[in-house]
Amino acid sequence: MDLSEQTLEKIEKTIAKFPKKRSAMLPILHLIQEEKGYLDPEAEEWVAAKLEVTPIQVREVVTFYPMYRQKPIGKVHVKVCRTLSCALVGAYKVCEKLEEELKCKRGETSADGKYTIEFVECIADCGKGPVVQVDDKMYELIKPEKAGELAEEIKRMAEAGPEAVATAQPGTPGFKG
Amino acid sequence: MIQKLPVQERRIVYKHVDEEGYTNDIECYLKNGGYEVMKKAYQAQPEDLRQEVLNSGLKGRGGAGFPTGMKWKFVDHKSGKPIYLICNADESEPGTFKDRQLIYQDPHQLIEGMMISAFANNCAQAFIYIRGEFINGARILENAIEEARAKNFLGDDVLGSGYSCEITVCRGAGAYICGEETGLIESLEGKRGYPRVKPPYFPAVLGLYQCPTIVNNVETLCQVKHVIDMGGDEFAKIGVKGDSGTHIWGVSGHVQRPGYYEIEAGACTFGDLLHDFCGGPLPGRQFKALIPGGSSTKVLKWGEKFKVKHPNDGQEYEWGVEDIPLDAISIGLCGTFLGTGGSIVMDDSTDMLEALANLNAFYGHESCGQCTPCREGSLWLEKLSGRMTSGKARPEDVPLLKDIADQVAGRTICAHGEAVAWPVQSAVPKFQDEYLDKISKQASGQRYNPAGYPLI
Ligand SMILES: Cc1cc2nc3c(=O)[nH]c(=O)nc-3n(C[C@H](O)[C@H](O)[C@H](O)COP(=O)(O)O)c2cc1C
Ligand code: FES
Numbered sequence A: 001m002d003l004s005e006q007t008l009e010k011i012e013k014t015i016a017k018f019p020k021k022r023s024a025m026l027p028i029l030h031l032i033q034e035e036k037g038y039l040d041p042e043a044e045e046w047v048a049a050k051l052e053v054t055p056i057q058v059r060e061v062v063t064f065y066p067m068y069r070q071k072p073i074g075k076v077h078v079k080v081c082r083t084l085s086c087a088l089v090g091a092y093k094v095c096e097k098l099e100e101e102l103k104c105k106r107g108e109t110s111a112d113g114k115y116t117i118e119f120v121e122c123i124a125d126c127g128k129g130p131v132v133q134v135d136d137k138m139y140e141l142i143k144p145e146k147a148g149e150l151a152e153e154i155k156r157m158a159e160a161g162p163e164a165v166a167t168a169q170p171g172t173p174g175f176k177g
Numbered sequence B: 001m002i003q004k005l006p007v008q009e010r011r012i013v014y015k016h017v018d019e020e021g022y023t024n025d026i027e028c029y030l031k032n033g034g035y036e037v038m039k040k041a042y043q044a045q046p047e048d049l050r051q052e053v054l055n056s057g058l059k060g061r062g063g064a065g066f067p068t069g070m071k072w073k074f075v076d077h078k079s080g081k082p083i084y085l086i087c088n089a090d091e092s093e094p095g096t097f098k099d100r101q102l103i104y105q106d107p108h109q110l111i112e113g114m115m116i117s118a119f120a121n122n123c124a125q126a127f128i129y130i131r132g133e134f135i136n137g138a139r140i141l142e143n144a145i146e147e148a149r150a151k152n153f154l155g156d157d158v159l160g161s162g163y164s165c166e167i168t169v170c171r172g173a174g175a176y177i178c179g180e181e182t183g184l185i186e187s188l189e190g191k192r193g194y195p196r197v198k199p200p201y202f203p204a205v206l207g208l209y210q211c212p213t214i215v216n217n218v219e220t221l222c223q224v225k226h227v228i229d230m231g232g233d234e235f236a237k238i239g240v241k242g243d244s245g246t247h248i249w250g251v252s253g254h255v256q257r258p259g260y261y262e263i264e265a266g267a268c269t270f271g272d273l274l275h276d277f278c279g280g281p282l283p284g285r286q287f288k289a290l291i292p293g294g295s296s297t298k299v300l301k302w303g304e305k306f307k308v309k310h311p312n313d314g315q316e317y318e319w320g321v322e323d324i325p326l327d328a329i330s331i332g333l334c335g336t337f338l339g340t341g342g343s344i345v346m347d348d349s350t351d352m353l354e355a356l357a358n359l360n361a362f363y364g365h366e367s368c369g370q371c372t373p374c375r376e377g378s379l380w381l382e383k384l385s386g387r388m389t390s391g392k393a394r395p396e397d398v399p400l401l402k403d404i405a406d407q408v409a410g411r412t413i414c415a416h417g418e419a420v421a422w423p424v425q426s427a428v429p430k431f432q433d434e435y436l437d438k439i440s441k442q443a444s445g446q447r448y449n450p451a452g453y454p455l456i
Helices: A007-015 A021-036 A041-051 A055-064 A083-086 A091-102 A145-159 B024-030 B035-042 B046-056 B066-071 B099-105 B107-120 B133-151 B181-188 B218-230 B234-238 B270-277 B328-335 B350-365 B374-390 B397-406 B418-445
Strands: A074-083 A115-120 A132-134 A136-138 B085-089 B125-130 B169-173 B215-216 B246-253 B257-262 B287-291 B306-309 B316-319 B343-346
Touching: A007 A021, A007 A041, A021 A041, A021 A055, A021 B169, A041 A145, A074 A091, A074 A145, A083 A145, A083 B246, A083 B343, A083 B350, A091 A145, A132 A145, A136 B350, B024 B107, B024 B133, B035 B218, B046 B066, B046 B099, B046 B107, B046 B218, B046 B234, B066 B215, B066 B218, B085 B107, B085 B181, B085 B218, B099 B107, B099 B133, B099 B218, B107 B125, B107 B133, B107 B218, B125 B133, B125 B181, B133 B169, B181 B215, B215 B218, B218 B234, B246 B270, B257 B270, B270 B287, B270 B343, B270 B418, B287 B350, B287 B418, B306 B328, B316 B328, B350 B374, B350 B418, B374 B397, B374 B418
Parallel strands: A074 A115, B085 B125, B085 B215, B125 B169, B246 B343
Antiparallel strands: A074 A132, A132 A136, B246 B257, B287 B343, B306 B316
8 A cells, every 4th residue: 555655654653652553543544544535445454464453453443433434535524513512503404504505415425526524423512513523624603594604615625725625723713623 | 781790710720711812832831830730749759649639539520520539549559560541532422522622722731730640640651532523632732742742741751750651642533432431441452442341341450451540531630730739638628528629511502602611619500600601591592401411411401399408518408400509419419410511501492302312313323332232222212212203203102212211221331321321211201291292293294393493
């Protein structure tokens, strides 16, 4: 599997931080997913060899945790919190509005490959609900009336290059993600 | 006109949260007296520090409220194996958003608290297990750790004491069950987050890599810094007998000013919190229900009366929801828990059956699947309440909900079983009249409580 120098270096550093190699499993899977977009059998085998475990021991982790994916997703990943605190202030309506605007159903990727919308469970920002996490950025107080505005911003993100979608900077609204 | 609040916040761990000009870098922390408590602590003997924490009466802030000093006392120091400290930064109990502010806004307070706790318990290494969704939170912590290392507040021979300790950050990947301490430990070992059977796997004896391990919540570890700063006996004077210190109340849902408020234990009531701090109900609305301390704690209903005899003063009281003092003892007397202090407020626009279905969907999604009663029970509850809210409810479904829940609690490896059962067990007797009324009107095809947002 070809991984960038940067990712490989991060992986080595991560492994060195734990008393046992296998403990680096979750962080390494995140690193690979961040570069590749998803975790395929090749990635599982690569991680297994790296951490000296069997491929099935990697797969059982990949399939247990909701954040790992075995299939690619859209360019912009939209996660709408659906749990009670957010639902009480309109999260379900927000999700419907985003689905409409982005022409993409929850749990699916839009036909043009630009968006994936997901319903997720509480992301620990309940006092500012409804909250929507877009890639690594957090959007708070997204009342149903404001969902259209957010959809426009998401569309801009999909148009822009990957740089524009990358890390949120301190001081920007999204930094809490 | 500025209205004077009858009760003020008492900010200890939240002292700098949302403070104008306060930043999360080490320079700002040092300017505000950061790491001074740690320097003092490293002059003391570890067992004396542990005694201070025991004297303080500090209880864990992760939900279960176990006394921290006691937890530390159980640690096996004789095995000869390394001892590990884990900070539980999974913050995944619905309605809870208090650790987030500490991690994002004041990461060095957490590191200082952890380095004091690690030194006090002779820990060989410390970990922060942070939920996967806190992507920037993990970056902030990593960065803060490097800053602290550069100043020798962690790493080798910390502050010339001869004691060495690293802090390693590990990001989870979206599983609620990894907040349960033994599920967390399995996850940190690179496995599925399946909670372990206790006994024998009590973390204090057989934790991470089968070594003695302490798992403490983010806020608990931040509080430790202040315990050592004030001294255990002084800290114990804050709050009430049996519940010392402050609690962070994170209020969400149907109030005018949702948010977080750090309040001395027992200093005010739910009524004060919801009206004075949170501005009361939304215009034209009335409060109907309150989940006091995270979604797993038992729901309270406006209009209920709690007749209690308080152990602290021997007096008898009759409280409504708004009269309950905000301390673990008083809340416990009313049949529920302080939990994480994440209070979810529902007003009269809420369809209570949909609210229950919403939580059942959460627990159905989050059961790890190890224990049959929890795996099957949580899914049955999710499906049953999902069907009931889609216009196909039968009156006999109402007792059936409780029947299923009754068979989950107490029959599982970890407390997720109780987390599944308690919302249902508490809500069904209190709101069954509303459920039955909704069922009798479902044929109309209209939403039962059209003023509220859909919850499922
Ligand atoms: C299903 C479940 C989820 C939990 N989630 C969390 C969590 O997200 N954060 C946390 O600190 N404790 C959580 N706990 C409690 C932990 O098991 C443990 O009691 C706590 O981390 C101990 O720290 P403390 O003594 O400082 O409170 C959870 C428990 C259960 C049963
Ligand atoms: S319920 Fe949405 S962030 Fe907690």
